[in-house]
Amino acid sequence: MSATTESIPLLSPDLLAKLERLELVSRKVFRGRMKGERRSKRKGQSVEFADFRNYVAGDDLRLIDWNLYARLDQLFLKLFQEEEDLHVYALIDCSESMNFGTPTKYHVAKQMAAALGYIGLCRADRVSVQALGDQGRRAPVLRGRSGLWKMLQYLESLESGDNVSLHDAVKDFSLRNSGTGVVVLITDLMDKSGYEAALRMLVGRRMDVYVMHILSPEEIDPPIRGDRRLIDSEDGDETEITINNYVLERYKQTLQSFLSSVKHFCSRRSIAYLPVRTDQPVDDVMTRYLRKRGVVR
Amino acid sequence: MNWISTLLPWQWALFAAVPIGIILLYFLKLRREPVEIPSTYLWSRTVEDLHVNSLFQRIRQNLLLFLQLLAVALAAFALLRPGVQGEATSQGRKVFLLDASASMMATDAGEERNRFELARKMIREQIDAMEERETAMLVTFSDRAEVLQSFTSDRGRLRSALERAQVTNRPTDIIGALEAADGLANPRRSSTTGDENDVQVADPMPADLLIYSDGGFRDVSDFNVGNLVPTYLKVGSDQSRNVAITAFSADRNVEKPGDAQAFATIVNFGTGAETFNISLYVDGAWRESESLTLAPGEETGLTFSLAGQEDAASLEMRLESPASGASRDQPFDDDLTIDNFAYAGLRPLRTVSVLVVTEGNKPLEIGLTTESAAKICIADFQSPSYLQTPEYQARAEAGLDDLILYDRCRPKSLPSTNTFFIGALPSDEWSWASEPGQTILVDVDRTHPMMQYLELFSLLIFEGRSVKGPTGTRELVGADNGTVLALAPRDGYQDLVLGFEIVTTGEDGTPQTNTNWYAERSWPVFLLNVLRHLAGAADATAAPSFLPGDTVRLRVESQIEAVDIARGSGTPESIRTGNSGSVEFVDSEMPGSYRVTAGEKLVDLFSINLFSRLESQIQPRETFELGYETIETAGMIETRKEYWRWLLGAVLLILAVEWWLYNRRIA
DSSP states (O other), X not given: OOHHHHHSOSSOHXXXXXXXXXXXXXXXXXXXXXXXXXXXXEEEEEEEEEEEEEOOTTSOGGGBOHHHHHHHSSOEEEEEEEEEOOEEEEEEOOSGGGSOTTTTHHHHHHHHHHHHHHHHHHTTOEEEEEESSGGGGGOOOBOSGGGHHXXXXXXXXXXXXXXXXXXXXXXXXXXXXXXXXXXXXXXXXXXXXXXXXXHHHHHHTTOEEEEEEEEOHHHHSOOOOEEEEEEETTTOOEEEEEEOHHHHHHHHHHHHHHHHHHHHHHHHTTOEEEEEETTSOHHHIIIIIHHHTTSBO | OBXXXXXXXHHHHHHHHHHHXXXXXXXXXXXOXXXXXXXXHHHHHHHHHHHHTHHHHHHHHTHHHHHHHHHXXXXXXXXXXXXXXXXXXXXXXXXXXXXOXXXXXXXXXXXXXXXXXXHHHHHHHHHHTOOTTXXXXXXXXXXXXXXXXXXXXXXXXXXXXXXXXXXXXXXXXXXXXXXXXXXXXXXXXXXXXXXXXXXXXXXXXXXXXXXXXXXOSOOBOSOOOTTEEEEEEEOSOSSOOOEEEEEEEEEEXXXXXXXXXXXXXXXXXXXXXXXXXXXXXXXXXXXXXXXXXXXXXXXEEEEEEETXXXXXXXXXXXEEOSOOGGGTTOBOOOSOOGGGEEEEEEOOOOOEEEEEEOSOOHHHHHHHTSHHHHHHEEEEEEOXXXXXXXXXXXXXXXXXXXXXXXXXXXXXXXXSSEEEEESSOSSTTOEEOSOSEEEOEEEEOTTSGGGTTOOOTTOOEXXXXXXXXXXXXXXXXXXXXXXXXXXXXXXXXXXXXXXXXXXXXXXXXXXXXXXXXXXXXXXXXXXXXXXXXXXXXXXXXXXXXXXXXXXXXXXXXXXXXXXXXXXXXXXXXXXXXXXXXXXXXXXXXXXXEXXXXXXXXXXXXXXXXXXXXXXXXXXXXXXXXXXXXXXXXXXXXXXXXXXXXXXXXHHHHHHHHHHHHHHHHHO
């Protein structure tokens, strides 16, 4: 990881201003914990009409629709949608493989998490930005704009190199967080044991899952040529290969088929798949790309 | 397909290290550079994909190595010189006979400078195509044969011998070269056939006899090819052009010695009509020209008159280009140049000294003192008793006289000069071949200069005998009882013997005539011929001509110790005169006029000319006779087809492909 990428602030003031106008879109309606700004499954007090129901003894008389009583001579209660908060989880893959590229994928992942978290904080959502693996255990749960600095502090304290498999990390996360909500998984999906089990687990917990797939240009079009011994940064696995145009072509085909298999897997499970290149400016990703993809509005 | 290794075993061992080195370098090169990447996840899958058709991939990976090894293998093949033998020799032994005669200078040899160079190239190809086990020898032949390289399998020595070979200006005689080849192929037996003790002195060595020539030589009749397998390789084109001066001489007018005439014979040996100028130069200055057109095969004679030519002169005749203007005096351009020039000399007038030993011979006296004879001769008449005097002894030994004429007498020992015996025999080598009797002449050899202008068949001879001389005796006049006038060589001199007397002495001691010859017109003419050609006076007018390469033998006045001989105005060569003024000159390779001088004085003249119709007839022969075999031309002998150039081309191509692939892989 280069010092230059580290020194770049996770969120610039300009971006913060833009993010304040955005809102995370949840494709599902969840039951929140506190009064918030989100439509909830609960009926409660808001301006949005939900339903009628028969009056039973003990109901609040203020909710009786007197106009209806006048017409039908029966007592009905007028029910309104309750507005509650939304649980937003941003999960950052901290494996060593994230620590590549200029800027590193890890840095971009933290920027994305911070931006998404800030959007959630601005909308009074329950935001938890956490790293996958052990570092996730000390992640704070935040609400309100005031939580921004705490969130940033946590993010900056994170260190890469936590080489835990995606499945184990997601399982650990699921055990620790029983609630439902929006989960944005920010990862490069480079897990030799596969990403499928992890995503299935999140979907199984009825989360609204977003997969933000971070790819560096070096992975899309590798600049290496010739006779090389490739060393895996996570497990030290070695692959001897003579990289020529043909092999490179094959690599690109493999990458494309991998991406399309991920996309296919996600679309079949209603997971929003968002490939992101590290050379895309965060501003651009947040204000244009994610908006276009319907992640924020 | 066969192979000729160009490397020695230890060189092959070194060569074998090259592919080993390449393989080692390849493995060294494959110490791959480690690179850390985020994950080998995708790369592993890529490699797994590649491994699906792993054999192909393995080949792809090692393609460069394979190409390099292939290039080395092809280079090794090229070094083995694979080829197809065009014409396999069954003998394993070759004799190259290279014609180096003048006709091989003809320029009708395609790209090569002349026929000789073409023949040399053909032989070089044969040498290059020789296999290790084969041996060859190289013999050149012109008027003599020269073994430039005896049997060897060392191609380098053969090549250097071939480089040494040079074309000459000489005529052709193939027999010497054939004998040189024959000596090895057909060893002689120790004794005559049929002898039971006959043993063969050596094993016969059969050989291919490759004759590179244009066939410009006489058929060889007395030669047995035996174990030789002759192949005639014709050199030269069938469409050649050549005009040649085949004869050129100059002589003084007998009547008026101050006037001279030059005679020339010109023949067109080419296949088309030729037009040219023929010019006569006297002492280098142009004198006369004539324009001629000759049809193919046509021959013509020319005569030029040279008035007031009393001094010695060098004459040159040239064929010149017919064009006028700027290109005038340009040499005539045909395929053979050497016969476009001819040289002759006119000697200065001089007298000869003749000693006549006779008891008295009036016809002889009158014949030697005629006006014409007196101009060229100083005759000294002595009686036979003079032979006993010391003065004669000294005179005879020193060879002061140009001719000694013995009339019915004979000295104890023959003098160091030419002699003419009338009615007597010079020595015991001679003998009478018939009893004395009336003699009728039946044959006269008119080709001999001494017999020219003579009409002898009306002679009456009362008593004559035929003579028999030593080996080499030539009959000049034959009679019914045998030879009556004979000429024989003797140690560089000549003896002329007449079998009948002119004047006899009767029983009463009075002279009587034995023949009516003295009354004939032919008598003074004969004596004049004798003075000219036997005493050497004839040489006083026309200088002799020799063939290139001949040994020139001249006689000069015996008191001259050394002479200088120079060609044209070239650097003279000094030669000491031998016994009784004989001079031998061997450096006679170049045609031209040669002047023999002693101090400032011109002593003699001679010329070297290639007057050989066989050489000038440059149309190559298709066949010739060798013993009882007719040898036909084999055209061009098919040489070994070599493939090493193609292999080297393939090596270069493979290296180019390898380089391209390498760059493509790196790029």
